[in-house]
Amino acid sequence: MTKIRIKRNSEWNNKARSIGIYIDGKKVGTINDGEAQEYEIDNGNHEIFAKIDWCRSPKMVLNINENEIITLILSGFKFGKFILPVILGIMLMYYLIKYALNFDFPFLIWFIAIGFIYPMYYITFGKNRYLILKEENKNVL
Incomplete structure (x- = not known):
């Protein structure tokens, strides 16, 4: 068969x-x-x-x-299976550092933005x- x-x-x-x-x-x-x-x-x-x-x-x-x-x-x-956990981890780290330690790491926002832009390629041009x-x-x- x-x-x-x-x-x-x-x-x-x-x-x-x-x-x-x-x-x-x-x-x-x-x-x-x-x-x-x-x-x-x-x-x-x-x-x-x-x-x-x-x-x-x-x-x-x-x-x-x-x-x-x-x-x-x-x-x-x-890398699709890693995007969500990594982005959530970076967001958690950013907010803990910013509000718990009163220290700002604005470059972490760029990692979060890249984490959202990367999948957008696959649901538009790379469909x-x-x-x-x-x-x-x-x-x-």
Whole structure:
């Protein structure tokens, strides 16, 4: 049986949202945070991508042989899972230093601004690279 297995990483961003899986232009299902799904398909070439709202992953063409199972890893944009915790940590540090120690570090505001601007690229101009869909590494012993 020929299958495509998709494993979605658990991340802060998009945690509460399910991502649609498209094979050959047709939606075949959705995948939730930290979940794995399998889809049976025919042999041959297939175009696959993932989509969430108006953002998606780049389209990927897979050549699948008889009785082959291909595993793909689905995640958000690069460094996406670190942005929210880091920005919240910097904001907490800024306010503790400013109000507890009465010392001002205005340059910390720039780190917070960059943390908000970086994801904005992926939901506007980089919307077709918001998600990352890549083949799992095959370790052959």
